[in-house]
Amino acid sequence: MSEKPLSEVFFEPERYELGSGPTYHFELSRRDFFKALGGGIVVISMLKDGLADQESGRGRQRESGRGMPREIGAWLHLGEDGSVTVYTGKVEVGQDIRTSLTQVVAEELRLSLASIHLVMGDTDLTPFDMGTFGSQTTPVMAAQLRKVSAAAREVLLDLAAGQLQVDRNSLGVADGKVIHYGTKQSFGFAQLTKGQKLMKLVGENVPTTHVDQWKVAGKTTQKVSARSIVTGKHQYTSDLKRPEMLYGKVLRPSAFGATLDSLDTRAAESMAGVAVVRDGDFVGITAPSEPVASQALAALRAEWKTSPQPSGQELFKLLKEQRVEQQGFDGRSSYTLGSMAEGMAAAHLKLERSYTVAYIAHAPLEPRAAVAEWKDGKLTVWTGTQRPFGVRAELGEAFRIPETQVRVIVPDTGAAYGGKHTGEAAIEAARLAKAAGKPVKLVWTREEEFTWAYFRPAGVIEIRSGVGQDGTLTAWEFHNYNSGASALRPLYDIPHQKIEFHAARSPLRQGSYRALAATANHFARETHMDELAQGLKMDPLEFRRKNLKEVRLRAVLDTAAQSFGWGKGRSLRGQGVGMACGFEKGSYVATCAEVSADPPSGQIKITRVVTAFECGAVINPDNLKNQIEGAIIQGIGGALFEAIEFESGKILNPRFSRYRVPRFSDVPQLETILVDRRDLPSAGAGETPIVALAPAVGNAIFNATGIRLRSLPMAPNGQVKKSVES
């Protein structure tokens, strides 16, 4: 099986929060370019398949002529002073692409990391980008930057060859200089770029450094912003301050779906420096300090009209009943192979099971935040988002101004995990700033973040399967209600399949979450596989291998099993082991887990997790391990205890004291094995490692206790209860 085409990634149905795509305008002309960046050399890379236009539904537009072409991935500027600045619409949300992207530029330009400056996610300075999600930065953006950097190197060689009147093959680039091998004469970049105004467009075919020759990429390196982070100097949106800046707060409805009935603002407005902004149902405060803004907010007397809202108890019933028409999936959400009837008839063992997953919150440690400022009709907003251009479009729409009048700047962000695709805080801050005529900062409280952001979709998954006496799968029917279509299809070889995703009307606002529904679908599938193995009295590893031809998945499965010591030695009483494997976004993962269960209390602890992971060629091994460990640890929360509780339009557990996330004591012994396939292109890795954790742990719990858990989270209070038949 080959990698998913990119277009499929972007149209994953569970990106519910994206709504309509932004309109794309590209405003810079060649002259503007040099005006904005200064003289020197600009190298621009063209995107292969015009991703930008796919989202806005315009199809390909690759015309050049006057103005700039539309399909630009990134550009690099070699300043007249020899400085190197790279511009990308991607943003840094903790995945450390600031470092890995700098690494590929350093590689091609033969420079040190410190001499490269990366400008990220600034809609006035960087090319359009759909967003930082779907694990696309490494496969797409790293490749783009590699090309512009390699092309820039070639331009430098050409310039030096011209100046020296020598064959360019007698020249090379090293340590930020162009060197003539024969005479050892060298040029600094500045000597070559001085007085130039050169622009070069590069397409697909730029020769880049072969992976075997990587010196900088492919190696572990320190995070480029490490020092500013440990000294507290690194500035996130919530740390910014503008001259004369005010602090904002927004009045939240008493429940989802509530409308404002009456509002008394007198007490709030009598406070010094406080202004109340009302626009339809939007009510906000500006004040000279955050505490005063909070006090004023508390002094608002509002009456809300509520309407009946669904509650958590009826969730799974609702998701199955409230189906909606699927749009725009081009049939990718359903798949049939052979005939289920035939496959089931051939089965020796048949099994039908239902699995559920709860809504969970991303809860990035930095909540949504924005600083907004209007100047001469132009709006500038600093905000932590994964989609700077998407948020620019949202702002343009909200204030009915052209996008040329909006600038969104994304400082490095206190993480997102798929949870910051939207611009709520940006719009709110901009509305308040507009009223105040001064810059306004708005930082959501933890409770707001838990309530008014969007959640990972809840879902129901039903599986009906059949397997022959020898352990060969004969039939596989899989229905996912609401949680999403990512990783819907198994990689196992099954002759008869029927697979469907059913969109539903979700009671809560939902959207992308790290790895999307791949987590839910792997949980159901890999738990079901374990149930079948158990029914057949077969070893789960042997059972999987029997039905799996895909070599890359087999490789990680075998690697994980071997490092874990699968099948070796008996577990102690109360201990259990389990495994799961999967594929998503071009990378492959297998996880083996060991748990211990305290029999009387049912207290569960994950004691050991071994993960084997393969995502093609590895760019920064240490950072990759960091990402994998992070995904595994984050996965522990969703597997064992995270769940959003809600009732009548209210979130019941909107704080860390009521919504448990993984802490130091939850971390098991972790072993991570990278399978480095230098012969394959690098895929993104921030998401996929999470998908096999929950089923591996669930299977281990079954192995330890005989209790089969089919709902995430599996141990909401840290304990498992025998609530279902096994």
Place this chain on the structure above:
Amino acid sequence: MVRSLKLQINGTPYNVNVEPERSLLSILRDELGLTGSKYGCGEGQCGACSVLVDGRPVRACITPVTVTEGKQITTVEGLEKDGRLHPLQEAFIVIGAMQCGYCIPGMIISAVGLLRKNPNPTEPEIRRFMEGNLCRCGTYPRIVAAIRQAAQAQRGSGP
């Protein structure tokens, strides 16, 4: 009512005129521009706002600024001395113990408090002491490793 308070932060005296019910965190961040201490929850649950008061880690978000009057406050900005990083800062960099980095100042401050009390902590002791500090990115194993490394470095360079 606004009151004038004298604070000692990172060895520097500050005079601030503020509402006394305000939290130390809000004063540090909004009035003094010391934004290394972060807001993560406002209820003492995440540790992002940790600062040292007389050497002990406290949650600045739930600490009224008035109770810190006359005490020595150390924030993450105060750990670097004459351009030399604190051994914990060094260790966090070398081990790569950070992802988005938002929790890291609070982690380092808590760890300074730990090593001050217990210069040679075992791994379980580190986990127990740090339990109140959240890292949503899941950098925990590396944070533990960094603390161990810093402890070792400190002992090595000590008398």
